[in-house]
Amino acid sequence: MNSKLEKLLKELEKEEDYKKEAVKTDIFPLDMIFPNGINDEVIQLAGDSGTAKTSISLQLAKSYCRQGKKVLYLNTQNSVSQERLSQFLLVEDININFFLYKVETFKKAEEILDRFIATDEMDLIIIDSIANLINDGYLNLEHTGKGKGITIDNNNSNYDSRPLSLLIRKYSALASSRHFSLVLVSALSQKVNKSIGTVEKRFGPKALDRCCTTIIKVNKSKSSKFALTFDKLNKGFPLEFEIIKSNIIRSNVKVPLYFEYGSGIKDIYYLVYYLISTELIKQVNSYYEIKGTQVKTKGLEAMVNEIYKVYDAFKAKYKNNVEQFFRSQIGI
Numbered sequence: 001m002n003s004k005l006e007k008l009l010k011e012l013e014k015e016e017d018y019k020k021e022a023v024k025t026d027i028f029p030l031d032m033i034f035p036n037g038i039n040d041e042v043i044q045l046a047g048d049s050g051t052a053k054t055s056i057s058l059q060l061a062k063s064y065c066r067q068g069k070k071v072l073y074l075n076t077q078n079s080v081s082q083e084r085l086s087q088f089l090l091v092e093d094i095n096i097n098f099f100l101y102k103v104e105t106f107k108k109a110e111e112i113l114d115r116f117i118a119t120d121e122m123d124l125i126i127i128d129s130i131a132n133l134i135n136d137g138y139l140n141l142e143h144t145g146k147g148k149g150i151t152i153d154n155n156n157s158n159y160d161s162r163p164l165s166l167l168i169r170k171y172s173a174l175a176s177s178r179h180f181s182l183v184l185v186s187a188l189s190q191k192v193n194k195s196i197g198t199v200e201k202r203f204g205p206k207a208l209d210r211c212c213t214t215i216i217k218v219n220k221s222k223s224s225k226f227a228l229t230f231d232k233l234n235k236g237f238p239l240e241f242e243i244i245k246s247n248i249i250r251s252n253v254k255v256p257l258y259f260e261y262g263s264g265i266k267d268i269y270y271l272v273y274y275l276i277s278t279e280l281i282k283q284v285n286s287y288y289e290i291k292g293t294q295v296k297t298k299g300l301e302a303m304v305n306e307i308y309k310v311y312d313a314f315k316a317k318y319k320n321n322v323e324q325f326f327r328s329q330i331g332i
């Protein structure tokens with residue numbers, strides 16, 4: 001065999017051996033978006049303030065840690081408290097599978113990222129949020145004219161975007177070559193403090209969108225049937241994942257979710273919605289009852305609590321049905 005070809009094949013075999021397996025998150029809406037699991041993805045998680053982006057990121061980190069995967073979490077906005085870590089049961093994983101750092105500068109972020117990536121042990125890296133690195137990355141640089149600007153609302157400003165763009169491009173490329181997934185949490189708007197005063201501008205550097213394999217926008221939701229079903233529970237709030245960009249499913253798909261305070265996204269709400277939609281749970285006035293059983297509750301919250309008691313059995317019986325139902329509902 002040609003020696004050059006033989007060398008190439010050995011390198012490819014080595015690379016194939018090194019490739020890590022895809023990770024199923026057990027977070028229903030994410031497993032709808034990534035049906036085969038997450039593998040070497042660069043994901044932008046964008047949304048307005050109050051759309052639980054940090055909590056969703058922590059839940060994703062928890063899912064990885066529970067599978068023995070290693071997670072690096074860069075917290076740029078001081079939004080991850082001890083209480084939040086306790087809520088998501090991440091305290092016991094700190095410095096074992098979960099590595100949390102508060103960073104406020106580009107230099108510090110790069111130092112930590114480079115150190116951990118060099119170990120080849122990271123499975124997931126989360127930067128929450130990428131927008132908060134703006135101030136150090138380029139708002140405080142010396143500027144000469146508008147030719148070097150960040151793209152905000154697709155218009156050039158006098159803020160030099162090169163450090164941020166380079167960081168995004170660098171670690172997006174490393175995610176593929178070093179086989180980890182990268183989640184970039186992105187606020188939809190960013191307050192910019194300059195001599196002109198505080199103004200709020202749309203955050204959207206082109207490099208961020210270009211480098212991402214998947215862009216998920218988190219929306220507050222009130223109008224969908226799923227949202228209306230759970231809106232009055234007062235245990236959380238309805239949201240939806242809107243797929244802006246994906247290599248796996250088509251864009252513009254909206255995956256509903258109900259975010260429960262202190263617990264995050266729970267599969268039981270998808271199961272309950274399926275049971276109601278297929279009339280296996282029937283509502284008569286303010287009462288809910290499970291077809292073919294003696295179970296009858298006043299109010300939906302009480303019914304959710306009843307199903308919790310036998311959730312494993314319900315999940316085992318209806319898991320495939322629920323997945324197929326939602327795939328047909330959201331058109332994927």
